[in-house]
Amino acid sequence: MAAIDFWYEFASTYSYPAAMRIEECAAARNVAVRWRPFLLGPIFGDQGWTTSPFNLYPAKGRYMWRDLERICLARGLAFRRPDPFPQNSLLAARVATALEGEERARFSRQVYRAQFVEGLSIDGPDRVAGILDACALPPAALSRAGSAEVKDALKESVAAARKLGIFGAPSFVTGDGELFWGDDRLEAALDWAVAHA
Amino acid sequence: MAAIDFWYEFASTYSYPAAMRIEECAAARNVAVRWRPFLLGPIFGDQGWTTSPFNLYPAKGRYMWRDLERICLARGLAFRRPDPFPQNSLLAARVATALEGEERARFSRQVYRAQFVEGLSIDGPDRVAGILDACALPPAALSRAGSAEVKDALKESVAAARKLGIFGAPSFVTGDGELFWGDDRLEAALDWAVAHA
Numbered sequence: 001m002a003a004i005d006f007w008y009e010f011a012s013t014y015s016y017p018a019a020m021r022i023e024e025c026a027a028a029r030n031v032a033v034r035w036r037p038f039l040l041g042p043i044f045g046d047q048g049w050t051t052s053p054f055n056l057y058p059a060k061g062r063y064m065w066r067d068l069e070r071i072c073l074a075r076g077l078a079f080r081r082p083d084p085f086p087q088n089s090l091l092a093a094r095v096a097t098a099l100e101g102e103e104r105a106r107f108s109r110q111v112y113r114a115q116f117v118e119g120l121s122i123d124g125p126d127r128v129a130g131i132l133d134a135c136a137l138p139p140a141a142l143s144r145a146g147s148a149e150v151k152d153a154l155k156e157s158v159a160a161a162r163k164l165g166i167f168g169a170p171s172f173v174t175g176d177g178e179l180f181w182g183d184d185r186l187e188a189a190l191d192w193a194v195a196h197a
Numbered sequence: 198m199a200a201i202d203f204w205y206e207f208a209s210t211y212s213y214p215a216a217m218r219i220e221e222c223a224a225a226r227n228v229a230v231r232w233r234p235f236l237l238g239p240i241f242g243d244q245g246w247t248t249s250p251f252n253l254y255p256a257k258g259r260y261m262w263r264d265l266e267r268i269c270l271a272r273g274l275a276f277r278r279p280d281p282f283p284q285n286s287l288l289a290a291r292v293a294t295a296l297e298g299e300e301r302a303r304f305s306r307q308v309y310r311a312q313f314v315e316g317l318s319i320d321g322p323d324r325v326a327g328i329l330d331a332c333a334l335p336p337a338a339l340s341r342a343g344s345a346e347v348k349d350a351l352k353e354s355v356a357a358a359r360k361l362g363i364f365g366a367p368s369f370v371t372g373d374g375e376l377f378w379g380d381d382r383l384e385a386a387l388d389w390a391v392a393h394a
Contacts, residue, residue: 047254057244059364063378070385167256181260184381188267 002197003032004189005173007161008108009040010089010096010122011082012169013054013068016112018183019170020077023105029190035105037096038157039089040169046162052086071183072116080119087115088123094145095128097154103137110135199394200229201386202370204358205305206237207286207293207319208279209366210251210265213309215380216367217274220302226387232302234293235354236286237366243359249283268380269313277316284312285320291342292325294351300334307332 006022008015026033044053054061065081072079092111096104110131114120121127129139144150161171165179172180172189176196180189203219205212223230241250251258262278269276289308293301307328311317318324326336341347358368362376369377369386373393377386 057364059362062362063364063376066376067378067382074385165256165259167254167260179260179263181264182381184379185264188271 001030001032002193003034003175004193005034005036007036007038007164007166007169007171007173009038009169010092010108010111010115011052011086012040013064013085013116014183015170016116017068017071017075017077018186019109019112021075022186025186026190029194031190031193033105035096035108036157036161037093037104037108037154038161038166038169039093039154042158043162043167047167055085078117080116082115082119087121090123091125091128091145092122092131094150094154095132095141097157098141098144098147098150099137103141106135107132107137107141198227198229199390200231200372201390202231202233204233204235204361204363204366204368204370206235206366207289207305207308207312208249208283209237210261210282210313211380212367213313214265214268214272214274215383216306216309218272219383222383223387226391228387228390230302232293232305233354233358234290234301234305234351235358235363235366236290236351239355240359240364244364252282275314277313279312279316284318287320288322288325288342289319289328291347291351292329292338294354295338295341295344295347296334300338303332304329304334304338 004026006018008019022033049056052061054064069079096108096111099107111122114127114131114134115122122131125142129142132139132141164173164177166181168181170181170183170186172186174189174193174196178189178192178196180186180192201223203215205216219230246253249258251261266276293305293308296304308319311324311328311331312319319328322339326339329336329338361370361374363378365378367378367380369383371386371390371393375386375389375393377383377389
């Protein structure tokens with residue numbers, strides 16, 4: 001079975017529509033999806049950026065909000081602009097790292113829903129506990145998120161992303177190491193995974 | 198009839214595949230295309246960039262070359278990487294500005310062909326004269342390109358692009374002022390133009 005790694009960052013705007021459709025798109029092509037939460041902050045930091053490029057470059061930022069609004073509208077996805085942007089995604093990324101398989105995917109979609117549908121913060125133990133509860137997951141992942149093991153695993157994910165040449169999110173990496181960047185490359189990435197499985 | 202403004206920069210890599218398909222894609226939807234050559238240099242300069250962001254951010258640059266190679270392969274377009282990159286596009290942009298209608302479009306496609314198919318420089322009067330000749334256009338546009346009128350018209354195009362919120366190329370602007378950025382947004386831009394004509 002063909003497989004794809006889905007690299008996402010909870011504060012990344014275009015990761016939201018990708019997360020909401022990747023399982024359906026992949027299933028239609030019989031491709032397995034491995035959810036890989038990571039942090040863009042350290043990678044942006046390599047480029048000298050201390051916040052999202054959408055904040056650093058206002059024309060690009062204005063365009064992104066409008067483009068995302070159009071994409072969500074066309075796909076029947078609700079959309080609210082997070083405030084502040086970007087959200088602090090560290091705790092949510094650690095909790096996602098502490099989860100596995102379908103539970104990680106379910107939690108991750110719920111983080112995006114909280115942020116972009118309900119317009120809620122995704123930061124702080126109370127909010128993250130609420131997100132776990134909203135998708136019927138036990139609170140234990142929140143305690144595990146504080147362990148050295150999970151913190152290190154997330155750091156290793158960031159290092160792995162950097163090594164793969166990832167510079168933005170969402171990114172998709174096929175089994176043969178081909179990198180695709182952006183929600184708009186999801187179909188191309190899946191097709192590549194199938195053709196080169 | 199619905200219409201779209203196609204904003205392109207000759208040194209822009211993703212403008213190449215867009216230029217080679219826009220007329221066919223637009224004709225299929227009965228949308229008229231207005232070719233709008235402009236310069237990204239002054240707009241990048243606003244953001245403090247002195248060269249292409251693909252040079253400033255190496256991971257992004259490496260990805261772009263591979264992505265473009267894949268896109269061209271999938272569409273049956275030849276592809277050679279320009280050297281140096283980015284090319285100096287000022288003279289070619291002035292000549293395109295000095296031309297109109299179908300001649301401007303024909304010359305523009307030939308500039309992309311020279312650069313990305315033949316791997317030639319697009320700078321200097323001799324090269325640009327060769328490009329005019331290769332697409333059966335008289336050399337007169339080259340002399341007109343040096344006139345104050347044409348120089349000012351190109352400056353006005355850059356100012357108009359900036360005012361529209363354009364920050365990259367290719368960009369597409371519909372009659373109702375909706376902005377779309379990137380070759381991968383061409384279909385969405387044309388569909389929007391039809392729906393809001």
